[in-house]
Amino acid sequence: MYRVLISDPLSEDGIKPLLEASDVEAVMDASLSHEELLKEISTSDALIVRSQTQVTRELIEHAPQLKVIGRAGVGVDNIDLDAATDHGVVVVNAPDGNTISTAEHTMAMLMSLARNIPQAYHQLKQNRWERKKFVGVELKNKTLGIVGFGRIGNEVAQRAKGHRMKVIAFDPFLTEEKANKAGVQHGTLEEVLQQADFLTVHTPLIEKTKHLINKETIQLMKPGARILNCARGGIVEEDALYEAIENGKIAGAALDVFEEEPAIDHPLLSLEEVIATPHLGASTVEAQENVATDVSLDVMDVLRGGAVKHPVNMPSVSSEVMEQLAPYFTLAEKLGSFLSNVTDGALEKVNVYYSGDLLDVDTTPLTRISVKGILKRYIGERVNDVNAYKTASDKGIVINEQKSTSTKGFTNLVTIEIETDQEKRTISGTLLNGLGARIVKLDEYSIDVVPEGHLIVIHHKDQPGAIGRVGSLLAEHHVNIATMQVGRTNQGGEAVMVLTVDKAVEEDCQEQLGGVADIQQVQCLTL
Numbered sequence: 473m474y475r476v477l478i479s480d481p482l483s484e485d486g487i488k489p490l491l492e493a494s495d496v497e498a499v500m501d502a503s504l505s506h507e508e509l510l511k512e513i514s515t516s517d518a519l520i521v522r523s524q525t526q527v528t529r530e531l532i533e534h535a536p537q538l539k540v541i542g543r544a545g546v547g548v549d550n551i552d553l554d555a556a557t558d559h560g561v562v563v564v565n566a567p568d569g570n571t572i573s574t575a576e577h578t579m580a581m582l583m584s585l586a587r588n589i590p591q592a593y594h595q596l597k598q599n600r601w602e603r604k605k606f607v608g609v610e611l612k613n614k615t616l617g618i619v620g621f622g623r624i625g626n627e628v629a630q631r632a633k634g635h636r637m638k639v640i641a642f643d644p645f646l647t648e649e650k651a652n653k654a655g656v657q658h659g660t661l662e663e664v665l666q667q668a669d670f671l672t673v674h675t676p677l678i679e680k681t682k683h684l685i686n687k688e689t690i691q692l693m694k695p696g697a698r699i700l701n702c703a704r705g706g707i708v709e710e711d712a713l714y715e716a717i718e719n720g721k722i723a724g725a726a727l728d729v730f731e732e733e734p735a736i737d738h739p740l741l742s743l744e745e746v747i748a749t750p751h752l753g754a755s756t757v758e759a760q761e762n763v764a765t766d767v768s769l770d771v772m773d774v775l776r777g778g779a780v781k782h783p784v785n786m787p788s789v790s791s792e793v794m795e796q797l798a799p800y801f802t803l804a805e806k807l808g809s810f811l812s813n814v815t816d817g818a819l820e821k822v823n824v825y826y827s828g829d830l831l832d833v834d835t836t837p838l839t840r841i842s843v844k845g846i847l848k849r850y851i852g853e854r855v856n857d858v859n860a861y862k863t864a865s866d867k868g869i870v871i872n873e874q875k876s877t878s879t880k881g882f883t884n885l886v887t888i889e890i891e892t893d894q895e896k897r898t899i900s901g902t903l904l905n906g907l908g909a910r911i912v913k914l915d916e917y918s919i920d921v922v923p924e925g926h927l928i929v930i931h932h933k934d935q936p937g938a939i940g941r942v943g944s945l946l947a948e949h950h951v952n953i954a955t956m957q958v959g960r961t962n963q964g965g966e967a968v969m970v971l972t973v974d975k976a977v978e979e980d981c982q983e984q985l986g987g988v989a990d991i992q993q994v995q996c997l998t999l
């Protein structure tokens with residue numbers, strides 16, 4: 473049974489898949505104190521939040537069972553992603569479900585800002601019939617500058633065009649071709665700032681976008697321009713905006729988000745030119761239901777070991793690629809694990825080669841799984857798909873992935889090469905049609921071994937009697953041999969024996985095997 477803690481208010485209709493799952497115990501409480509949250513998280517397998525719960529390193533460190541954090545929405549700036557990755561916790565979000573609502577909210581703010589609707593409404597509610605004071609401007613033929621042309625930015629553009637606005641956009645990923653396709657003008661940040669009558673930001677809050685709209689960039693704008701922020705507080709520097717409105721450079725602003733939320737007694741709210749909502753961009757019945765459903769399904773997929781649709785701290789893989797790769801997951805992990813268990817020395821480099829059927833597939837997820845298999849020997853179960861690369865890079869281990877046309881006669885081949893400060897070892901494996909995973913090569917020796925169970929790898933001289941002596945000794949220790957494979961470079965030369973046995977080999981048995989004539993090295997492992 474998986475325990476899923478939901479610590480922010482979520483649409484109950486949206487999380488139905490979670491509430492109805494027979495393997496999930498859902499605990500919903502949006503009013504937990506910090507201490508209560510630490511206690512609840514300590515026994516939870518998953519945590520689902522919106523933007524209120526601050527998922528800090530402290531919180532993650534109090535959650536030994538935690539496997540996944542789900543964000544019902546887009547922005548993950550309330551989640552310590554580094555801490556999650558360090559602890560192998562997958563972070564997933566729901567990036568699509570609230571796009572339309574937030575774009576529509578931005579349009580509502582744009583129109584309200586142009587026509588002073590909130591201010592006029594406020595006056596009228598005070599029984600004041602003011603008309604002169606609230607003369608607005610038309611949107612038609614005005615230029616909307618968009619910074620951040622992702623899902624929401626693009627939706628806002630399409631709606632603004634419906635109002636016959638001219639749209640100019642800047643986004644590091646926006647090409648001339650994409651801009652043409654979307655029917656907007658492509659500009660640099662400076663051009664967008666210089667041409668905008670209304671400027672709207674739709675970027676994430678990251679180091680590069682923090683205070684992107686500041687005193688200097690506001691200086692580039694037209695006098696009397698207006699600014700909207702329905703993305704994240706902090707993209708627009710609040711002190712600079714306050715000053716620009718006070719000195720008349722900026723005619724007004726519409727804000728749904730603030731650097732610190734809730735924004736109570738905020739200086740910007742004292743300005744009549746500023747209209748605001750309390751982070752309501754995604755607050756519609758539809759958006760809340762969408763994001764709650766999307767995140768519930770992804771969280772359950774992670775818990776059940778399935779494919780993740782919207783991972784934030786690991787690369788996203790399309791379902792087609794996932795389908796092609798899934799059969800190879802066990803092979804990749806077992807090959808990594810086998811090789812790492814028989815290799816001596818401090819790990820420095822891992823090279824993974826793919827050929828045959830894997831030549832034209834994005835094999836990054838397989839490499840990640842091989843690395844996980846390799847690192848398990850050193851780090852145990854703490855290493856997983858999320859932190860495998862980071863753990864390797866933290867330890868200075870170089871990972872390379874390459875495609876190779878050499879199939880050695882197999883329809884698919886995965887080869888892993890490990891370099892340590894003492895040696896270089898190689899293993900190759902394949903998926904045999906209908907027969908499953910096989911190790912087909914260990915260093916220069918051709919073998920045919922199923923990578924599972926208890927294995928003994930023996931390096932020996934190819935001499936008569938060596939195999940018999942191993943068999944007798946194992947029998948003395950009541951170790952039954954299930955399969956045996958022998959590979960040799962040449963008759964009478966170096967050889968390797970790989971045995972699958974029915975139980976783990978005890979240390980004294982391994983030691984005695986090492987003392988048998990013609991045997992050079994004995995390594996035991998369990999896959």
Ligand SMILES: NC(=O)C1=CN([C@@H]2O[C@H](COP(=O)(O)OP(=O)(O)OC[C@H]3O[C@@H](n4cnc5c(N)ncnc54)[C@H](O)[C@@H]3O)[C@@H](O)[C@H]2O)C=CC1
Binds near residue numbers: 624642
């Ligand atoms: N007010 C609200 O309730 C909501 C706010 N949001 C926020 O809206 C923002 C946008 O969300 P989406 O469009 O879904 O995200 P998205 O990921 O689809 O788009 C963001 C775009 O910003 C661009 N970008 C990144 N750095 C940039 C830079 N330095 N300059 C210009 N562009 C840059 C990216 O290339 C990307 O295309 C996010 O911050 C999200 O958290 C999202 C939903 C609701």
Ligand SMILES: O=C(O)CCC(=O)C(=O)O
Binds near residue numbers: 751
């Ligand atoms: O949970 C919410 O309503 C906030 C949504 C939001 O800001 C986001 O999805 O980034």
